[in-house]
Amino acid sequence: MQGEIAELIEVGRRLHLRGWLPASSGNLSAKLGEGRVLITASGVHKGHLTCEDFVVVDWQGRQVEGSGKPSAETLLHLAVYRSLPQVGSVLHVHSVSSTLLSRLAQGDVKLENYELLKAFGIGTHEACVRVPVFENSQDMRELSQQVEQRLKQEQVYGFLLRSHGLYAWGRSVEEAYMRLEALEFLLECELRLALSLKYPHA
Amino acid sequence: MQGEIAELIEVGRRLHLRGWLPASSGNLSAKLGEGRVLITASGVHKGHLTCEDFVVVDWQGRQVEGSGKPSAETLLHLAVYRSLPQVGSVLHVHSVSSTLLSRLAQGDVKLENYELLKAFGIGTHEACVRVPVFENSQDMRELSQQVEQRLKQEQVYGFLLRSHGLYAWGRSVEEAYMRLEALEFLLECELRLALSLKYPHA
Amino acid sequence: MQGEIAELIEVGRRLHLRGWLPASSGNLSAKLGEGRVLITASGVHKGHLTCEDFVVVDWQGRQVEGSGKPSAETLLHLAVYRSLPQVGSVLHVHSVSSTLLSRLAQGDVKLENYELLKAFGIGTHEACVRVPVFENSQDMRELSQQVEQRLKQEQVYGFLLRSHGLYAWGRSVEEAYMRLEALEFLLECELRLALSLKYPHA
């Protein structure tokens, strides 16, 4: 577990430097063995994490270790782990791009023909990746069911919550970090086009 | 007092890296015991602070320690401490977002339906937080009275001075830093919408 | 070879801090003696490189050293080295500017009258530098032939691949880094004008 904690602390530091973890927003998790998940505690700043800022929950979201309070969004992390058994880490950030684009988008955000789509293991740039936008809600149980349903139904690499932020994941913390960077890059591209009235685009 | 100085030096360093403390702008303070307030001296760069760059003032703004000159805006810090007894730290920055949005805004800036509103301890994103915009003035006594009046009247998490910048606060330096980050994030969102003619917004 | 590896690791770190190497995108190379080229391996993050993340290929792109897989875009690097014998290093990045501007551009991107054009060894700012935009393709053999043809035909300082990114080069790693910075700066200028509808420009 110490390895996963160290990796998440470093990833939190990097993501905060980009401005994607303002205040105590966001949460970072990694799957441990035996149906347990390591996740950042609620209310702490994710850019300046220490070992005490993590808790461990079981598959149902019940706290099994740590003195902090698990994030209310723990259920969304678990929804991803449940839907996609190969996933080993889930990262959630609040960036200006993901917040604004999710506010402006009608339906899914479509990422088309970008070379960087190959970061998701797709062999060609001539592809369209859809990033679902779920309505934001404080009912985490219902929201996590919606997410689980969509993720089991089709290939999804990340999703947006409206006016809230982005979820991304990967087999390892490192892969989740890389895919998050790729999604943020593409959302920033789309946002700049959207704000300049050149949207969907030329 | 050494603890508060160390915290404010570190917060100044971080805020300057974000571009929010250009030249010698901004000022950072923390409430000490016995009706005294620690505040950065006038004219120094807040991104590269040393222990000598602080002064201590009493509840009326009279200097009681330190060789520098207290900021002219000390009265605004005191207005916040007087209005909100639980506040332990006040941070004032000059960011492009707060400067421009305060120039464009007519009336209060309204922050609506953002998940990040929960950073202010609000339990839902379905809220509207109003950020007052006061006309900039060099008459600090009058300006601080206006601020005090508004802060006693309703729940305010920060305010803008027109063409000038943002004030935010919290019970501790850490909480003030987190709330400032949250406000800056939301103001940057609103500014990008405002500049793209998609304001108030879709 | 250790010197070139150290230089490329440092350049990768710097370029990633600028946001120009998201996920595992981009690739960095340096020409070694005896017709061999050092290049970053496929799939690794170029902002956090280690010595193991490099391979050596010969003039035809055949791997002669290293356990990683050479990037599919190795052929594009070789096309530059073949066309311009004085080139000692080629850098390829994915920035928001190069990605979006290459999407919006019709024909070459023209950089006119900027003082920074002197970074390319041009004695005056009253010049027009054309940055070719090639259609993105996964057929690297054909694409590298197009690049080679254009580079032999006229003076080119860098090129764009549509929706993909920028290639730049120099006699040394240091010169390639400086020319890349210059091109990125100018592309960011052009993009901001383009997105504001002030394009080509006032």
Place this chain on the structure above:
Amino acid sequence: MQGEIAELIEVGRRLHLRGWLPASSGNLSAKLGEGRVLITASGVHKGHLTCEDFVVVDWQGRQVEGSGKPSAETLLHLAVYRSLPQVGSVLHVHSVSSTLLSRLAQGDVKLENYELLKAFGIGTHEACVRVPVFENSQDMRELSQQVEQRLKQEQVYGFLLRSHGLYAWGRSVEEAYMRLEALEFLLECELRLALSLKYPHA
């Protein structure tokens, strides 16, 4: 002289982190005693300076120390020192803001009613600071005469060269750095307004 070199190295590092010194652009100088000026050599990267990257010139621009070549823009630095005897340091940067705004501006750039104008020692924000825009030229002798004439005629805190960049200064390296930060901040504000068609402004 070692003190001034150390200060300019540190300032160069900071300004490059902001993206204001791309490639080998910009130049940094400090006045020494006895009519001599320390200035960065031509062609070196100003973000990663070493002691060898400086030369010393006399009041006429003749090199008296150092193995590098003095910048062609040395004459512009000398024009500022000649016009304003109290100036101890001149800094020149190429930022996206100064480059683009100088391209869009017709006549002087006017900075009005910003609180940050107080960074120039002005006692009120109800002021208008004019930043002259000179046509870019490679004839440094003529350009430096134009600059000298304007600086002797009225109070100027910095100037723009069209499509080129910004010059700022102060009594010390530290003051020059602070005033440069203030000008860049205000130019970025004006540029964002200008690009959104909200210029001069609401």
